[in-house]
Amino acid sequence: MCAAIMATKIPDAPKVGMVSLGCPKNLVDSERILTKLRSDGYQMSADYAGADVVLVNTCGFLDSAKEESLEAIGEAIAENGRVIVTGCMGDEADVIRAKFPQVLAVTGAHQYEQVVNAVHDASPPIPNAFVDLVPEGGLKLTPRHYSYLKISEGCNHRCSFCIIPSIRGDLVSRRIDAVLREAEKLVAAGTKELLVISQDTSAYGVDTRHEPRLWKGREVRAHMTDMARELGQLRTAEGRAPWVRLHYVYPYPHVDHVVPLMAEGLLTPYLDIPFQHAAPSVLKAMKRPANEAKVLDRIRKWRDICPDIAIRSSFVVGFPGETEADFQYLLDWLDEAQLDRVGAFRFEPVEGAAANELPGAVPEEVKEERYQRIMEKTAAISAAKLAAKVGRVLPVIIDEVGEPDEEDGSIGATARSQADAPEIDGNVFLRDVGAGLKPGDMIDVCIEDADEHDLYGVPV
Numbered sequence: 001m002c003a004a005i006m007a008t009k010i011p012d013a014p015k016v017g018m019v020s021l022g023c024p025k026n027l028v029d030s031e032r033i034l035t036k037l038r039s040d041g042y043q044m045s046a047d048y049a050g051a052d053v054v055l056v057n058t059c060g061f062l063d064s065a066k067e068e069s070l071e072a073i074g075e076a077i078a079e080n081g082r083v084i085v086t087g088c089m090g091d092e093a094d095v096i097r098a099k100f101p102q103v104l105a106v107t108g109a110h111q112y113e114q115v116v117n118a119v120h121d122a123s124p125p126i127p128n129a130f131v132d133l134v135p136e137g138g139l140k141l142t143p144r145h146y147s148y149l150k151i152s153e154g155c156n157h158r159c160s161f162c163i164i165p166s167i168r169g170d171l172v173s174r175r176i177d178a179v180l181r182e183a184e185k186l187v188a189a190g191t192k193e194l195l196v197i198s199q200d201t202s203a204y205g206v207d208t209r210h211e212p213r214l215w216k217g218r219e220v221r222a223h224m225t226d227m228a229r230e231l232g233q234l235r236t237a238e239g240r241a242p243w244v245r246l247h248y249v250y251p252y253p254h255v256d257h258v259v260p261l262m263a264e265g266l267l268t269p270y271l272d273i274p275f276q277h278a279a280p281s282v283l284k285a286m287k288r289p290a291n292e293a294k295v296l297d298r299i300r301k302w303r304d305i306c307p308d309i310a311i312r313s314s315f316v317v318g319f320p321g322e323t324e325a326d327f328q329y330l331l332d333w334l335d336e337a338q339l340d341r342v343g344a345f346r347f348e349p350v351e352g353a354a355a356n357e358l359p360g361a362v363p364e365e366v367k368e369e370r371y372q373r374i375m376e377k378t379a380a381i382s383a384a385k386l387a388a389k390v391g392r393v394l395p396v397i398i399d400e401v402g403e404p405d406e407e408d409g410s411i412g413a414t415a416r417s418q419a420d421a422p423e424i425d426g427n428v429f430l431r432d433v434g435a436g437l438k439p440g441d442m443i444d445v446c447i448e449d450a451d452e453h454d455l456y457g458v459p460v
Contacts, residue, residue, distance in 0.1 A: 399427075
């Protein structure tokens with residue numbers, strides 16, 4: 001007589017929810033945390049109700065960001081009750097615990113081991129998992145076709161308005177072979193666009209004296225130009241070069257050597273440079289380089305080398321001591337620079353920032369008036385630059401494909417050109433796309449129309 005076979009019931013894995021706030025660097029931290037938890041046997045929950053514990057990865061750069069983080073913590077506690085806080089605001093554990101004493105744990109920025117241990121304590125993992133729980137390349141919080149590639153932590157600058165070094169520390173660069181290996185795995189897993197991020201991409205490798213490592217049988221330095229050249233050699237499964245987009249690039253002299261790589265097609269012709277202001281007196285108060293005239297000359301040379309280069313930046317208005325003359329200087333500088341994409345921020349005092357002690361606080365109504373003026377100026381520049389693209393054929397990457405129209409069956413899609421980074425820049429809205437089109441596809445489109453921020457076109 002055969003013995004009865006008893007089926008082993010695998011217990012349900014604990015589930016973790018995640019709220020990720022702030023910049024793409026925080027998003028990468030969230031992906032790393034979730035990847036480790038997934039490998040430990042945890043499942044991911046898409047909502048509060050289904051989670052055994054909720055992680056809130058906070059941003060603490062501005063007071064408004066801190067307020068948003070506190071609101072997110074409060075919502076998670078109200079909806080779930082079991083909350084662990086991490087990220088930039090984790091360094092202010094006393095503030096968080098004073099407002100929310102019921103949080104289970106508070107850890108700081110990129111403290112991966114500590115936050116994972118906190119999850120283990122709050123909801124222990126199931127031992128001896130029976131299946132491989134982590135996909136190749138780790139877990140992602142972005143669509144499959146684009147990925148953020150973080151190359152370093154921290155920053156060596158001491159800008160008077162910024163507290164990032166006190167939160168994340170000085171520059172710590174990753175090994176170049178580790179960066180390239182991760183990029184290679186991401187592309188092999190389906191990434192069509194790599195977004196290189198850090199606090200200061202231009203400074204990559206300074207802390208290690210640009211230490212070389214063996215990669216593919218040759219030495220490669222930990223340097224922005226060497227890294228960019230190697231990333232330009234990657235190929236997708238279809239044999240195409242992925243887009244490689246550089247963010248947070250300070251205009252050091254060696255940036256001039258990166259632009260020719262864009263002209264050669266090894267890099268996406270796009271530079272994200274945080275200029276912050278143009279008036280020399282304001283830049284000095286910010287403790288940033290005040291060589292705005294030289295920068296204008298360099299921008300002209302970059303465009304001579306690579307006419308399609310798109311330059312995006314952000315600016316602070318209403319910084320302490322900013323006069324009307326300083327602000328007008330910035331507007332005139334923008335007329336000269338003709339930047340493709342611009343974001344602006346009203347100055348906010350941040351606890352711990354040196355700028356808080358500067359004289360000449362700008363009244364809130366003046367900040368608002370200047371903010372409206374700079375946005376009007378940059379919108380006009382953007383509209384003119386986009387209008388000049390009407391009639392051109394441009395490569396785009398597809399982000400989303402719509403459903404067929406009920407009347408005529410036509411399908412629309414949302415895409416981006418090489419001048420558009422995801423989430424922060426414009427879109428290319430397409431009509432009459434093919435039924436087989438999917439996110440991540442790269443196609444050529446004819447631009448038919450434009451407005452202040454977006455383009456409209458049709459596949460060629």
